Amino acid sequence: MVFENIKQNLDKVTKFYRLDNKEKELLLKYKAIHRAELVVGNKTYKAWRVQHNDALGPTKGGIRFHPNVSEDEVKALAFWMSLKTSLVGLPYGGAKGGVKVNPKELDDTQLEELSRSYVRAFHKVLGQDKDIPAPDVYTNQRIMAWMLDEYEKIKSRHEPGMITGKPIELGGCTLRSDATSRGGKIILDSFLEQVKKENPKLEKDKIRIVIQGFGNAGMNIAKMLYDDAYKIIAVSDSKGGVIDERGLDVEKLINIKHKTGSVINYKDAKIITNKELLELETDFLILAALENQITKQNADNVKASYILELANGPVTSEADDILSEKGIIVIPDILANSGGVIVSYCEWLQNRTGQAFEVEYLNNILKNKITEAFKKVYSLYKSEPTMNMRISAYIIAIKRILTAEKYRGNI
Numbered sequence: 001m002v003f004e005n006i007k008q009n010l011d012k013v014t015k016f017y018r019l020d021n022k023e024k025e026l027l028l029k030y031k032a033i034h035r036a037e038l039v040v041g042n043k044t045y046k047a048w049r050v051q052h053n054d055a056l057g058p059t060k061g062g063i064r065f066h067p068n069v070s071e072d073e074v075k076a077l078a079f080w081m082s083l084k085t086s087l088v089g090l091p092y093g094g095a096k097g098g099v100k101v102n103p104k105e106l107d108d109t110q111l112e113e114l115s116r117s118y119v120r121a122f123h124k125v126l127g128q129d130k131d132i133p134a135p136d137v138y139t140n141q142r143i144m145a146w147m148l149d150e151y152e153k154i155k156s157r158h159e160p161g162m163i164t165g166k167p168i169e170l171g172g173c174t175l176r177s178d179a180t181s182r183g184g185k186i187i188l189d190s191f192l193e194q195v196k197k198e199n200p201k202l203e204k205d206k207i208r209i210v211i212q213g214f215g216n217a218g219m220n221i222a223k224m225l226y227d228d229a230y231k232i233i234a235v236s237d238s239k240g241g242v243i244d245e246r247g248l249d250v251e252k253l254i255n256i257k258h259k260t261g262s263v264i265n266y267k268d269a270k271i272i273t274n275k276e277l278l279e280l281e282t283d284f285l286i287l288a289a290l291e292n293q294i295t296k297q298n299a300d301n302v303k304a305s306y307i308l309e310l311a312n313g314p315v316t317s318e319a320d321d322i323l324s325e326k327g328i329i330v331i332p333d334i335l336a337n338s339g340g341v342i343v344s345y346c347e348w349l350q351n352r353t354g355q356a357f358e359v360e361y362l363n364n365i366l367k368n369k370i371t372e373a374f375k376k377v378y379s380l381y382k383s384e385p386t387m388n389m390r391i392s393a394y395i396i397a398i399k400r401i402l403t404a405e406k407y408r409g410n411i
Contacts, residue, residue: 002312003389006079008317008395012265016387017395022411023402029094030075031059038099045101049122051131052078052094055404058129059095060077060085061340062136062165063118064292065143069098073291077136080312081341083397084334090345095131097122099131103138115143119150124291126151128161128352134344135165137215137290142178161351164344174348176340181220182309183339183370188284189308190374193330210234210282211302212274213289214263217310217337219254221286226250234277237265239278243268275349279303288315294319302328309333317325324388332390334397335370335377 010024025307031051048071049348051059061081074096082094099118103111125131135144144166151162160171166173175182196202209230210219214237222232231338232250234243241263242248249271256266264271277299279283285304287293291313294302299319307323307330309315315323315330323330346362373396381392405411 005313006076009320009390009410011315012125012391012393013398016391017398020399026361026405026411027053027398029053029077032125033071033075033126033212035071035124036113036118038117038121040106040110040117042391045099045114047097047099047118047121048074048134049097049125049131050074050078050095050123051095053082053314053399053401053411054093055078056086056093056409058093058127059131060092060134061095061131062134063099063139063147064136064144065099065103065114065138066090067099067100068290069100070318071195076291077312080334082336082396082401084401086397087194087334087377088338088342090341090369091347092132092341095133096136097133098136110144112145115146118149120154121148123151123154124163128159128348130136132161132344132348133163135264140216140348141167141172144172147295161348164347164349169196171347171351172348173343173357173362174359175343175366176347177216178220178224179343179366180217180337180340181224182311183342183366184217184221184286184308184336185224185228186339186367187331187374188286189338190371191308191378194378195306196248198345206282207231208245208282209284209286210280211286212236212277212287212293212314213287213311214253214257215288217287218286219257221288221310222250226400227347234272234280235280236272236274236277237263240264241272241274242266243272243277243280244269259395263361269333284308287311289314292316294323296322299323300326301360302326304328307331307409309336312337317337320388330390332377332393333388335393338373341372342366386406 009082036047038047077096078094086090103368144163148163164174209232214235231247252264279301281303284306286308288310293314295316296318312333377393381389
């Protein structure tokens with residue numbers, strides 16, 4: 001299902017940017033699909049490391065631990081990483097990893113063993129010049145630290161650049177923990193600047209924002225927007241959501257989430273379902289959960305004016321068409337959530353050179369790269385009345401990959 005969306009979007013690209021059969025075949029071809037079974041205690045878990053395209057440089061992409069992980073999903077995520085790194089001008093290709101597991105059912109000892117087992121299974125295809133993992137859904141800097149340690153034990157050398165999203169003490173980067181959200185806010189602000197040219201009366205404190213997903217990315221962007229006077233009227237996590245049209249107290253909400261495990265324990269608001277949240281009337285709907293949240297089944301019920309995809313693939317290709325017909329603008333994932341990989345690139349650079357960059361310098365790299373990508377995507381999008389922002393972003397990213405492939409003599 002997820003990978004089918006990619007094929008459908010490539011078909012849409014060909015309406016605006018001619019792709020011959022060889023180019024399309026190359027884009028859908030994978031460098032390698034690695035599979036393993038990881039044994040922890042008396043249980044076995046399926047695991048994958050998928051490398052899509054490395055024309056622009058070593059592959060890069062996170063590792064997720066989730067009960068619904070599948071090969072189809074990991075392949076799609078690797079493809080999107082190729083486009084994402086290309087779009088923002090990084091010297092990377094795309095990769096992704098996954099383990100089909102519910103990490104909430106594992107204790108710390110089992111989680112560490114699973115993390116180290118993953119590296120033992122795939123260490124031959126990983127490395128700072130080969131394929132560089134990072135955190136993703138239900139993985140974090142502690143898991144990256146275990147993976148780095150296992151890799152360096154196997155290789156008998158230090159190589160901090162083989163993985164990003166690590167603790168600072170092991171070569172991590174200052175901004176990495178909230179980089180995806182930070183980049184998403186820069187994109188939202190940049191988009192709003194453009195919209196305000198058409199509607200000057202649109203002010204921050206009047207804009208209503210709904211956020212689906214209150215994990216690391218959703219929580220951080222909620223705090224950033226709240227601190228900047230935006231009004232957050234509803235949020236949700238895996239257990240449900242809460243709404244208050246007057247605006248939620250995000251700091252209080254975060255404390256409750258940390259203490260109780262869910263936003264539904266916030267007593268000063270009405271409890272709603274995730275389905276209801278997606279269909280709320282709002283200015284911005286930020287999707288910060290998982291893939292396939294808005295589909296052809298519910299797209300017609302969406303009432304947001306704009307959607308920001310902080311998660312990967314939350315809107316299906318068929319839903320895209322319905323939303324476009326309704327006049328709802330979707331700011332695509334490969335642009336909106338690229339802040340994480342931009343800061344991961346900075347971490348990789350630090351590890352390769354032995355330098356430690358100042359926070360201000362890192363912030364400037366993030367802002368400059370993601371803003372430049374936004375300008376290119378928005379400009380192309382506005383130049384063609386029937387094009388949406390996703391297709392605009394795809395075209396820019398694909399052009400760079402295919403140009404690299406042509407220089408290599410592969411097409």
